[in-house]
Amino acid sequence: MNQDVDKEQELALLRAVARMNAKVLGLVLGLLFGIVIFVATNWLVLKGEQPDRNGHLVLGPHLALLGQFFIGYKVTLLGSLIGFAYAFVVGAATGWLIALIYNRVAGMRG
Amino acid sequence: MTKKADGRMVVIIGAGPAGLTAAYQLCKLEISSVVLEKDTVVGGIARTVRHEGCYFDIGGHRFFTKVKVVEDLWREILAEEDFLKRGRLSRIYYNKKFFDYPLRPSNALLGLGLVNSFLILASYFYAYLFPIPNEKTFEEWVSNRFGRRFYRTFFKTYTEKVWGIPCSKLSSHWAAQRIRGLSLKRALKAALLPKAHVEKKDIIRTLIDSFHYPKRGPGMMWEKAAEIIQKKGSTLHMNCGVRRIIWDKSRVTAVEVLREDRVERIEATHFISSMPLRELVEKLDPAPPEGVCNAAARLSYRDFLTVGLVLTKANLFPDNWIYIHDPQVKVGRIQNFKNWSPYMVSDPKKTCLGLEYFCFEGDDLWSTPDDALIHLAKTELESLGLGRSADVESGAVVRMPKAYPVYDTGYGEALQIVRDFLIQLENLYPVGRNGMHKYNNQDHSMLTAMLAVDNINGGKFNIWAVNEEQEYQEQKSIDEAEAAKIQALSETQPQVPTLVSDGDVPLALIRKAFSRLDELGLAVAFAVIGGLYVLLPTLWIVARDMKVAEFQLLSQYFVGYDVSGRGAFVGMCYGSGLGFLLGWFTAFLRNSLLRMYLYLTRLIEEVQSLEEP
Numbered sequence: 175m176n177q178d179v180d181k182e183q184e185l186a187l188l189r190a191v192a193r194m195n196a197k198v199l200g201l202v203l204g205l206l207f208g209i210v211i212f213v214a215t216n217w218l219v220l221k222g223e224q225p226d227r228n229g230h231l232v233l234g235p236h237l238a239l240l241g242q243f244f245i246g247y248k249v250t251l252l253g254s255l256i257g258f259a260y261a262f263v264v265g266a267a268t269g270w271l272i273a274l275i276y277n278r279v280a281g282m283r284g
Numbered sequence: 285m286t287k288k289a290d291g292r293m294v295v296i297i298g299a300g301p302a303g304l305t306a307a308y309q310l311c312k313l314e315i316s317s318v319v320l321e322k323d324t325v326v327g328g329i330a331r332t333v334r335h336e337g338c339y340f341d342i343g344g345h346r347f348f349t350k351v352k353v354v355e356d357l358w359r360e361i362l363a364e365e366d367f368l369k370r371g372r373l374s375r376i377y378y379n380k381k382f383f384d385y386p387l388r389p390s391n392a393l394l395g396l397g398l399v400n401s402f403l404i405l406a407s408y409f410y411a412y413l414f415p416i417p418n419e420k421t422f423e424e425w426v427s428n429r430f431g432r433r434f435y436r437t438f439f440k441t442y443t444e445k446v447w448g449i450p451c452s453k454l455s456s457h458w459a460a461q462r463i464r465g466l467s468l469k470r471a472l473k474a475a476l477l478p479k480a481h482v483e484k485k486d487i488i489r490t491l492i493d494s495f496h497y498p499k500r501g502p503g504m505m506w507e508k509a510a511e512i513i514q515k516k517g518s519t520l521h522m523n524c525g526v527r528r529i530i531w532d533k534s535r536v537t538a539v540e541v542l543r544e545d546r547v548e549r550i551e552a553t554h555f556i557s558s559m560p561l562r563e564l565v566e567k568l569d570p571a572p573p574e575g576v577c578n579a580a581a582r583l584s585y586r587d588f589l590t591v592g593l594v595l596t597k598a599n600l601f602p603d604n605w606i607y608i609h610d611p612q613v614k615v616g617r618i619q620n621f622k623n624w625s626p627y628m629v630s631d632p633k634k635t636c637l638g639l640e641y642f643c644f645e646g647d648d649l650w651s652t653p654d655d656a657l658i659h660l661a662k663t664e665l666e667s668l669g670l671g672r673s674a675d676v677e678s679g680a681v682v683r684m685p686k687a688y689p690v691y692d693t694g695y696g697e698a699l700q701i702v703r704d705f706l707i708q709l710e711n712l713y714p715v716g717r718n719g720m721h722k723y724n725n726q727d728h729s730m731l732t733a734m735l736a737v738d739n740i741n742g743g744k745f746n747i748w749a750v751n752e753e754q755e756y757q758e759q760k761s762i763d764e765a766e767a768a769k770i771q772a773l774s775e776t777q778p779q780v781p782t783l784v785s786d787g788d789v790p791l792a793l794i795r796k797a798f799s800r801l802d803e804l805g806l807a808v809a810f811a812v813i814g815g816l817y818v819l820l821p822t823l824w825i826v827a828r829d830m831k832v833a834e835f836q837l838l839s840q841y842f843v844g845y846d847v848s849g850r851g852a853f854v855g856m857c858y859g860s861g862l863g864f865l866l867g868w869f870t871a872f873l874r875n876s877l878l879r880m881y882l883y884l885t886r887l888i889e890e891v892q893s894l895e896e897p
Contacts, residue, residue: 191800272809276801280802
């Protein structure tokens with residue numbers, strides 16, 4: 175009898191489909207995105223200006239492009255904090271949306 | 285001998301752990317008994333043999349049990365100071381290397397080398413993907429769980445040495461009894477709660493890695509028990525073989541014994557038998573129906589001999605015993621009794637070893653003269669590199685017939701026929717290892733005897749059902765106390781200590797942690813995100829009329845994409861497609877790895893739970 179119960183539980187476990195916690199995933203991705211921007215920005219700040227192809231000294235020209243989307247963001251210490259905030263919002267929205275859509279689809283499939 | 289006022293009088297056949305336990309319990313109830321032992325020493329296979337001041341066990345008998353009544357009985361018989369708490373070390377010797385026992389996969393794989401390990405893992409996955417259907421034999425059972433190559437390395441040689449028959453003829457029941465079945469749920473719990481897992485392991489390790497042991501071996505316990513029961517009025521006849529067991533209708537009425545060259549008839553109201561089941565049926569008079577006799581004759585046993593060697597070396601190896609998987613030698617296991625207890629040797633500068641050979645009564649090995657066996661043992665000890673022949677001071681041979689009931693293919697059916705017949709003899713109680721043809725440890729044997737005595741005193745235990753507790757528990761007739769006792773008894777099987785606590789992790793929590801990701805669900809979610817990640821920035825750039833040349837680079841991968849309103853939607857399609865693939869693959873990879881991890885966890889748990897033959 176116990177073996178049957180074990181088997182049943184095992185089958186139930188193997189059949190079970192995970193559900194995502196939207197808040198948790200949002201928070202995790204928000205922090206992840208935020209930290210990436212924060213660290214990447216400050217890394218460039220610490221390295222200082224570097225010469226580009228034309229010999230001009232520039233500070234993180236590619237990362238600075240983020241400023242096109244994250245208004246107010248710059249490759250500076252303050253910019254890293256602003257970038258963290260923007261990236262956190264984007265990450266959180268991404269995580270929340272992924273979890274929401276995933277749960278809906280998984281739910282529809284039973 | 286005196287009968288109790290109500291006339292109850294019990295004959296006990298065999299003075300091993302089961303027989304003496306029965307007598308001991310009967311003494312407590314003030315019911316006299318006569319114990320009949322055909323040998324010259326008590327203890328059965330749990331005896332201890334003396335040779336030139338050294339002590340040898342027949343096998344090794346650790347004293348650990350989860351059953352309190354048995355533990356209590358041990359403490360009643362022997363004083364606390366007579367017990368030692370001993371650490372355990374036992375290893376496997378294979379291919380000139382030592383492997384941990386119980387097996388640890390990491391240690392086993394490292395010891396076997398890279399190529400072998402790879403082949404073992406490949407063989408495991410092959411067995412997992414293509415298991416042998418309807419597994420019936422030991423070989424099939426083990427191969428299905430651990431892979432054929434691992435089976436051949438760590439199971440086949442030793443098992444065949446022990447049982448003397450090919451693994452393809454051994455019933456899978458035996459393997460199932462020796463390897464703790466581990467449900468996926470338990471593996472998940474272990475994986476989910478690493479801390480609890482460690483604690484659980486500690487408990488198992490405590491049981492496996494240390495044990496109690498009487499100072500001078502288990503024989504000390506049974507000699508003391510024999511002394512106590514005689515003091516309390518029971519009779520113990522040594523050298524007293526049973527010739528006939530006389531029965532009539534549904535009761536045994538008497539036994540006929542040969543004692544001091546005289547045939548005697550002993551009548552009693554109840555009979556407890558720990559004699560081998562096959563012999564029991566043979567001795568029944570009148571003979572049972574032919575089908576029962578044939579079934580009993582079908583039951584077979586494995587015999588065993590120990591060559592005890594006394595060596596003039598203080599230390600040889602640290603193990604209590606070593607399993608010899610090496611096919612080049614006949615020895616199956618080597619006991620180092622000094623490591624069981626320092627009191628097992630008369631002189632601390634000496635060591636006594638027991639080289640154990642598994643054989644059949646009457647075969648070449650069994651019939652080999654003692655001197656030749658001692659010579660063989662010395663030669664093999666030296667060839668294994670575990671001791672020098674020149675250091676052997678003396679030796680002795682002990683032969684133990686019917687040491688193990690054999691679980692070959694078809695034994696179950698034969699045993700059922702015999703059981704069905706014996707159950708009709710209402711005052712006959714088969715107990716113990718050979719008495720029930722069950723490969724039990726000492727504590728389990730003792731408990732069957734305790735239950736038999738309870739039955740004599742009015743209990744209604746079905747002693748045969750103790751290892752089939754599931755079905756037994758379903759019977760409505762048993763009360764709670766009875767069920768608890770049966771449960772306690774059944775917990776002694778299998779003999780590897782099982783979990784004391786299974787933890788309190790609810791199934792729902794496990795499901796949350798280990799359930800699979802829905803591939804389509806994640807694919808769709810990633811597709812939406814992927815699409816938005818291209819669409820929104822592109823539209824943002826277009827709306828603000830910005831010049832972000834770098835974004836145009838996407839067109840190198842997304843053919844047809846550009847930073848425009850139309851391009852934004854083209855990019856969204858690309859982004860969605862890529863996200864879909866990424867999401868699906870992520871879920872697939874995560875599910876596959878998780879499943880692999882869980883099965884490996886289960887495999888490792890099962891390998892570690894393996895009990896020695």
